[in-house]
Amino acid sequence: MTGDDARTADPLDLLALDDELSPTERETRDRVRALVDEHVRPHVARWFADGVFPLDLVPRLAEAGLLGMHLHGYGCAGRSAVEYGLAMAELEAGDSGIRTFVSVQGSLAMTAIAKHGSPAQRERWLPGMAAGETIGCFALTEPGAGSDPASMTTTATHVGDAWVLSGRKRWIGLASVADVAVVWARAVDPDDDARPRVRGFLVPTTTPGFAATPIEPKLSLRASVQCDVVLDDVRLPADAILPEHPGLAGPFACLAEARYGIAWGATGAARDSLGAALRHAGERVQFGRPLAAFQLTQAKLVDMALEVSRAQLLALRLGRLKDAGRLEPHMISAGKLANVRSAIEVARTARTVLGGDGITLEHSPMRHAANLESVRTYEGTDEVHTLILGRHLTGHQAFQ
Known part of the structure; x- marks a missing residue:
């Protein structure tokens, strides 16, 4: 590449990662980017x-095929990882709240049902x-059980031919606008002496005893909905229970899907922040020169560009592994931890x-x-x- 070519190439694609994508992958990215440019960017600040x-x-x-887009059948797009x-990444370049909606709908609620x-x-x-x-x-987290879902206190009791759910959930995305809640509870069957196990239940939100209240005011994820949920003797038919994969493995399988999406989403927020800083640095004149001509500004831009590129490489590696059926939980943790951490630093530096x-x-x-302060907290804190990574490296469980 000549010097002129290098200057005309996309400066945000520092390592020509576009070359690593197939035509179909680039088409998907560009189509979602156009949707965000037209329908999100003009309004998201308000x-x-x-x-x-x-x-x-x-x-x-939905029309763009983004809801449950990784699932097959039932009207889902069946796209690759x-x-x-x-x-x-493109949705979160618009705003974390928009990507969160798609994640809660598709990676959590729809994945649980699928x-x-x-x-x-x-x-x-x-x-x-x-x-x-x-x-x-997707109602898993409770006021006293965030990072430790095994300590949840919400119960589901088998009474006659019905289940009765009682308990509290907190930080439940979309609950006040949802039509159906996937609620995780400790299932207690009086006719079964076995230890209660975590089970999922499909709860229409119009069911008596279900109440969702938006958590306000918030300093983060403001273009999104998170709620407190009360389950006050919610009575459900016997077939409301999700029949497959009892235990915490059930919700954890859904969380893995959401965490994978977050590892990508964070790259979008970081790239958008870098782009905003680069544009401003080229336009803003101080001391007779654009900010971009100053060494300290260039150092910031370079550091941000390196972080964005590393995050994109990591996300792409995870995606290729997932499409090959080789992605493991500790790899998802590495992507979520590293990329959200990097994205926060890029956004903060871009602000300066x-x-x-x-x-x-x-x-x-x-x-x-x-927004990223919320993203680094939900679906598993730093x-x-x-x-999780420490356990993988050492073989020792350090959670307790």
Whole structure:
């Protein structure tokens, strides 16, 4: 590549990673990027400021095949892991809240039904969810059981021909706008002497005793919905239980899908922050020169570009492994931990390049940085993923 070619190439693609993608993968990425440019970027600052999630965006996400896009059948797109990851990166380049909606709907709620549900349950719920006509949520976390879901206190008791659910859930994405909740509870059967096991239940949110209240005010993920959920003797038919994979392996399989998407999504937030800083540095003139001409600014831009490139390489490696059926849980933890950590630093550094203007919603980096504080916490905190990797390296369980 000549010097002129290097200057005309995309400066954000430092390592020509575009060459590593197939035409189909690039088409998926570009299509989702165009959707975000047209329907998210012009409005996201106001959504964030007002603390609202744009429900009118859901049909567009569905039309683009983004809801349960990694699943097959039932109206789902059946796309590859890399295509799914590229889509998550583009959505989070718009805002973490938009990617979170797609993740909760597809990687959590729809995946739970697809992996653990009966044929009848899949037929009932998945087509409408893929079409965006039905919204789902995934209720695992509790006020006293975040990183330690094994200590959950929500119960499901078998009474006659029904199940009765009681308990509390917290930080449940989409719960107040959802039509169906995948609720995880300790199942207690009076006729069974076995130890209670964690089971999943499909709870229509109109069921008496189910109540979801948005958590407000928030300083992060403001263009998204997270709720407190109360289950007050919610009575369900016997076939509401997800029949497959009892125990914590059930929800953990769904969390693995969501964590994989986060490893990609963080690269989008980081890339968008770098782009904002690079544009500003080229336009802003101080002391008679653009900021981009100063050594300290260039050092910041280079450091950010290296972090973005490393994060993209890691995400792509995870995607190739997933498509090959070789992705392991500790690898997902490595991607989620490293990429979110890098993205936060990139967003914060990008804000410094923007100066005082960087604290306004006219620019994206500080919004991304605020959102990423939530992203680093949900689907496993930094500490949890560190311990997962520590266990893999040493063979010793350090959670307790």
